[in-house]
Amino acid sequence: MTPLLQVENLAKYxxxxxxxxxxxxxxxxxxxxxxxxxxxxGKSTLLNCLAGHLKPDHGxxxxxxxxxxxxxxxTMSEPERxxxxxxxxxxxxxxxxxxLRMNVSAGGNVGERLMAVxxxxxxxxxxxxxxxxxxxxxxxxxxxxRPTAFSGGMQQRLxxxxxxxxxxxxxxxxxxxxGLDVSVQARLLDLLRGLVRDMGLSAIIVTHDLAVVRLLAxxxxxxxDGHVVETGLxxxxxxxxxxxxxxxxxxxxxxV
Amino acid sequence: xISVENVSKSFTLHNQxxxxxxxxxxxxxxxxxxxxVALVGASGAGKSTLMRMIYGNYLTASGRIMVGDTDVAxxxxxxxxxxxxxxxxxxxxxxRVVPRVPTIDVVAEPLLLTGTGADEARAQAATLLxxxxxxxxxxxxxxxxxxxxxxxxxxxARGFAFAYPALLLDEPTASLDPTNRATVLAMVQxxxxxxxxxxxxxxxxAAREALCDRQVDVTGFTPGLAA
Numbered sequence: 247m248t249p250l251l252q253v254e255n256l257a258k259y260x261x262x263x264x265x266x267x268x269x270x271x272x273x274x275x276x277x278x279x280x281x282x283x284x285x286x287x288g289k290s291t292l293l294n295c296l297a298g299h300l301k302p303d304h305g306x307x308x309x310x311x312x313x314x315x316x317x318x319x320x321t322m323s324e325p326e327r328x329x330x331x332x333x334x335x336x337x338x339x340x341x342x343x344x345x346l347r348m349n350v351s352a353g354g355n356v357g358e359r360l361m362a363v364x365x366x367x368x369x370x371x372x373x374x375x376x377x378x379x380x381x382x383x384x385x386x387x388x389x390x391x392r393p394t395a396f397s398g399g400m401q402q403r404l405x406x407x408x409x410x411x412x413x414x415x416x417x418x419x420x421x422x423x424x425g426l427d428v429s430v431q432a433r434l435l436d437l438l439r440g441l442v443r444d445m446g447l448s449a450i451i452v453t454h455d456l457a458v459v460r461l462l463a464x465x466x467x468x469x470x471d472g473h474v475v476e477t478g479l480x481x482x483x484x485x486x487x488x489x490x491x492x493x494x495x496x497x498x499x500x501x502v
Numbered sequence: 503x504i505s506v507e508n509v510s511k512s513f514t515l516h517n518q519x520x521x522x523x524x525x526x527x528x529x530x531x532x533x534x535x536x537x538x539v540a541l542v543g544a545s546g547a548g549k550s551t552l553m554r555m556i557y558g559n560y561l562t563a564s565g566r567i568m569v570g571d572t573d574v575a576x577x578x579x580x581x582x583x584x585x586x587x588x589x590x591x592x593x594x595x596x597x598r599v600v601p602r603v604p605t606i607d608v609v610a611e612p613l614l615l616t617g618t619g620a621d622e623a624r625a626q627a628a629t630l631l632x633x634x635x636x637x638x639x640x641x642x643x644x645x646x647x648x649x650x651x652x653x654x655x656x657x658x659a660r661g662f663a664f665a666y667p668a669l670l671l672d673e674p675t676a677s678l679d680p681t682n683r684a685t686v687l688a689m690v691q692x693x694x695x696x697x698x699x700x701x702x703x704x705x706x707x708a709a710r711e712a713l714c715d716r717q718v719d720v721t722g723f724t725p726g727l728a729a
Contacts, residue, residue, distance in 0.1 A: 436603050464579065464583050465580075478561075482558060482559045482560065482561060486513075486559065486560040486561050494516075494517050
């Protein structure tokens, strides 16, 4: 099996400061990888470099495109990268309002992604929008409401529907359950797990919540000060952490 | 089917004075298909540690742990995931689930992951739950609010949903009443009969006598404890 994403020696600097450095890994189809670390550890910088939102200073991010096999997304042209962003990739922001158009109806938010890949038939687009809103448990009678009229949890589910409607193969998520209350978090975790399993998605999830990665991620990468300090199978890293920082992280979780 | 060869492990506690605790050395163990082996030894001797090393959630410092064709001690994460999906099952003492997911879906999940259709997977899950005396009115509820014994039975149903060729059982009969205990013993016997290689920890003497072909005392693998 060939990897879906191959990252080699990736580095990003902010002047003299390190954003992230020496990051290498392979992600295979169907795999979910978690990236954990405290704030400022470089996990969001890394995610943004992988998703093409930031230009890394060094290294390669090779993605298995449908037509040409592995291509380095760092050196490909801007239109090509944008096309990937609309089709094979999805990005779920921590704050739903960063990933939604707040003044467009819920149905319009989902339909827009479809129109960006050349869907033109209004009836089909609306039907698909209704189908996806249903999958994320937003009832049909809310399709014409704007996201401003939605609760935080509903906005996050709408953002997920908008992102997944085009059938992406790789989903980037930045703290997808951050800022939501726990009952809503549980619902979202259940939803994400089902989608990953049924659609065979690969995903990279940045979070500081170890309980979230335990339930969602197959593999884990622990970051500190821009460096990857430990990687491995999620339950192995959490149950038998090798690096001092990971041991501190795991032992600092409050038990409920 | 399962072959542990000269395996060792130690824990290093970086935040507690870098204390190094050697917990296992020279551990070897072979379990053939259709065989059930009990791990015995006093509390703290390393029974669960060895079991977790075989499952891959504890790292192995040296040696080989072959489960089928995979060396768990050196396999990449995705190889361990594939192994756990189709070959190696584990019934732990604790149920860990996504909150809000109905019990029947928790039990059906290993089947869904291996490509069984949703209806068929749910039907098989229902059969298992009924056999383990979980009342049908609870199937649609999340097991997070269940009693200890009920959670243990949901855990067992989930662990036996897919017919893994290798099974690890950590105290499967703890906190069960006599009827359910008998059911679980029968399920383990059936797994043996279909050729599963089983490693178990049983504090329940009678269960161990009934199920296990031999026992291995892990005290012999514990540095500082071996005679």
